[in-house]
Amino acid sequence: MTILVTGGAGFIGSNFVLDWLAQSNEPVINLDKLTYAGNLENLASLQGNPNHVFVQGDLGDRELVDRLLAEHRPRAVLNFAAESHVDRSIHGPEDFIQTNILGTFRLLESVRAYWSALPADDKAAFRFLHVSTDEVYGTLAKEDPPFAEDNRYEPNSPYSASKAASDHLVRAWHHTYGLPVLTTNCSNNYGPYHFPEKLIPLMIVNALAGKHLPVYGDGQQIRDWLYVKDHCSAIRRVLEGGRLGETYNVGGWNEKPNIEIVQRVCALLDELRPKADGTSYATQITYVTDRPGHDRRYAIDARKIERELGWKPAETFETGIRKTVEWYLANPDWVAHVQSGSYRDWVAKQYASEAPSA
Ligand code: NAD
Numbered sequence: 001m002t003i004l005v006t007g008g009a010g011f012i013g014s015n016f017v018l019d020w021l022a023q024s025n026e027p028v029i030n031l032d033k034l035t036y037a038g039n040l041e042n043l044a045s046l047q048g049n050p051n052h053v054f055v056q057g058d059l060g061d062r063e064l065v066d067r068l069l070a071e072h073r074p075r076a077v078l079n080f081a082a083e084s085h086v087d088r089s090i091h092g093p094e095d096f097i098q099t100n101i102l103g104t105f106r107l108l109e110s111v112r113a114y115w116s117a118l119p120a121d122d123k124a125a126f127r128f129l130h131v132s133t134d135e136v137y138g139t140l141a142k143e144d145p146p147f148a149e150d151n152r153y154e155p156n157s158p159y160s161a162s163k164a165a166s167d168h169l170v171r172a173w174h175h176t177y178g179l180p181v182l183t184t185n186c187s188n189n190y191g192p193y194h195f196p197e198k199l200i201p202l203m204i205v206n207a208l209a210g211k212h213l214p215v216y217g218d219g220q221q222i223r224d225w226l227y228v229k230d231h232c233s234a235i236r237r238v239l240e241g242g243r244l245g246e247t248y249n250v251g252g253w254n255e256k257p258n259i260e261i262v263q264r265v266c267a268l269l270d271e272l273r274p275k276a277d278g279t280s281y282a283t284q285i286t287y288v289t290d291r292p293g294h295d296r297r298y299a300i301d302a303r304k305i306e307r308e309l310g311w312k313p314a315e316t317f318e319t320g321i322r323k324t325v326e327w328y329l330a331n332p333d334w335v336a337h338v339q340s341g342s343y344r345d346w347v348a349k350q351y352a353s354e355a356p357s358a
Pocket residue numbers: 006007008009010011012013031032033034035036037038039057058059060079080081082083084085099103131132133134163185186187188189190195
């Protein structure tokens with residue numbers, strides 16, 4: 001048996017592939033375009049592992065995906081690949097439409113053709129799992145209950161609108177063609193290998209570099225933070241036991257305003273890597289102009305996945321954020337390569353003898 005993962009060189013995808021191969025002998029075909037966000041250095045520990053087959057390519061490349069499916073005959077396809085950064089989607093939405101909507105559509109078409117031709121038993125066992133976000137539900141007022149699976153879709157950013165569109169396509173491919181799909185809508189993740197354009201890693205690397213810590217607006221926007229390895233375990237659980245055509249909200253029951261997150265990161269750095277001048281990293285916090293259309297609050301009601309599939313996060317915010325800060329302190333080379341863009345050169349050098357199979 002084999003699974004095919006898209007976007008497995010990104011933040012969540014690479015954590016998923018690493019965890020999967022640490023726990024199972026089932027091979028992973030990892031299809032990733034290696035955009036600025038894809039980093040094979042995340043997967044360096046898998047070099048030489050025959051159960052990891054990396055293929056550089058686009059999820060919307062029908063010819064390539066058709067060939068990979070025919071060649072490797074996976075029992076499941078898990079779609080992590082996406083353009084994922086809200087701020088980038090505001091500056092340039094086109095790539096988001098291209099990858100998140102058209103790319104997902106083309107992937108669904110390849111998978112449908114492959115799945116339709118499978119022998120009956122394999123067809124019944126096959127799964128397409130689509131990894132999505134809580135941002136499709138829009139924004140919550142302070143007193144609103146958290147997002148449940150039957151919340152209206154009200155996406156507000158080009159990113160969340162493109163993810164919402166992809167969720168609708170996945171749903172329609174189930175209802176119209178019977179494709180055995182599962183969708184997860186998860187809250188904000190944090191943890192190792194997180195690209196330092198997102199809040200938590202940006203604050204860690206800027207703090208250590210003596211730079212400003214830019215907090216948008218009043219810093220009172222609320223997100224519901226989940227340690228990335230808990231997201232990965234939820235995806236494994238949904239893949240194993242999720243009901244076909246269903247969506248599962250995944251969250252950490254950790255609602256916090258951004259400013260509290262930044263202060264917690266500063267306090268951990270003060271403890272683990274105190275500044276020579278004895279001042280706190282919190283003195284670097286700077287309030288900056290707010291993001292246009294900034295969603296005020298996200299919160300996830302994760303009771304369905306707990307009730308139906310027995311999934312619960314293993315980490316609290318306290319344990320997860322400490323592990324995360326420790327990881328960034330222990331991996332300055334990863335940070336330096338990402339910041340300089342030299343991970344691209346690193347990949348060229350490191351993988352020179354290992355041509356991708358496509
Ligand atoms: P990421 O930006 O770190 O990684 C995305 C990966 O997809 C990269 O490796 C990139 O090279 C690859 N990719 C982009 N376009 C591609 C294309 N056209 N074809 C093939 N590969 C392509 O993103 P992430 O944070 O790891 O998010 C993964 C998924 O999880 C996304 O679908 C995202 O919407 C969803 N999600 C993310 C979060 C979060 O907090 N980061 C929360 C909930 C859901």
